Amino acid sequence: MTPKGRVFSGARPTGRQHLGNYLGAIQNYVALQDEYECIYCIVDLHALTTLESTEDLRQNSVEMALDWLAAGIRPEETIMFIQSQVPEVTELHTILSMVTPLGKLTDLPTFKEKVRQQPHNVNYGLVGYPVLMTADIVLYKANLVPVGVDQAPHLEFAREVVRSFNYRFKTNVLIEPEMISTEYPKVIGIDGVQKMSKSLNNHIELAATPAETRQKVMQMVTDPQRKRRSDPGRPEVCNVFSFHKVFSTPQQVQEIDRECRIAGIGCVDCKKILVENLNRHLEPFRHRRAELSRDPQFVLDVLQNGKERAALIARQTMAEVRDAVGLP
DSSP: OOTTOEEEEEEOOOSSOBHHHIIIIIHHHHHHTTTSEEEEEEOHHHHTTTOSOOTTHHHHHHHHHHHHHHHTOOTTTSEEEEGGGSTHHHHHHHHHHTTOOHHHHHHSHHHHHHHHHOTTOOOHHHHHHHHHHHHHHHHTTOOEEEEOGGGHHHHHHHHHHHHHHHHHTTOOOSOOOEEEEOOOOOOBOTTSSSBOOTTTTOOOBTTOOHHHHHHHHHTOOOOTTOOSTTSOOOGGGOHHHHHHHHHSOHHHHHHHHHHHHTTSSOHHHHHHHHHHHHHHHHHHHHHHHHHHHTOHHHHHHHHHHHHHHHHHHHHHHHHHHHHHHTOO
16 A cells, blocks of 8 residues: 555446546546556446446447546556456455345445336346445555545445454455545536436537537537527526536636626527637547557557556455455
């Protein structure tokens, strides 16, 4: 364990990343590298709990890795790998499941939400998802996890599992992870209602072309009460304005806020300004991604190297776990 602490975080491989992923997690992943030793995992096993087809799973993992690298993940410092390529996580998941009450799992709000979303596919993996998530964290001796408010119950659950394991087997092998207080904004999609999501097709891909980005932005829903160009707007309820606060200059934000309220600027003009600023912001990312794409082997090598480095930690942890449990 390094003095500055070790961070672990994982994300399901959904392929090319969108603005919601960028603002909600990737920016934070990049920033954390400056302060901590980081391990970032593409959790393909977790994805199996909800996927009906795995046809694109491998390629989606590569596309996600490509976006992370283009955004600023530094593989020479940070371990980045695919979850299933270090199989020790499934062994630890099995062992941790022996000290996990079933009632705790079925009481988690995220499990209940998934049951509502996919009542036809309430599989064992869905129930045990938080145990596998715990195994992800503690296998790599991570003591810090960046999570949003909606994932806080899962982290507290992980801490309880660690305490149960260490108490049951009279050991301190597993580290109880702490939460890094992080604001993960809920990024609303172009429909102005739902969270940005590929499944809802209301997203803007980071790697989209400037023209594709323009098309998406021009489709964005603004203040629903503003029916005509001459109607005053309400920036505080306008999703386009929420993106201005991220991608436009403070002076532009101030001007748009003022002019929108007096109908001095229309929604079309407001969107055009956002398109310009958004494309300018994403230009370095897109340039870097294009460079990386020209050498597909580089991304595969990064993932292979990450797997090897992660496996070293995992094997050591599992040797300690087996010894504590009494397994040969």
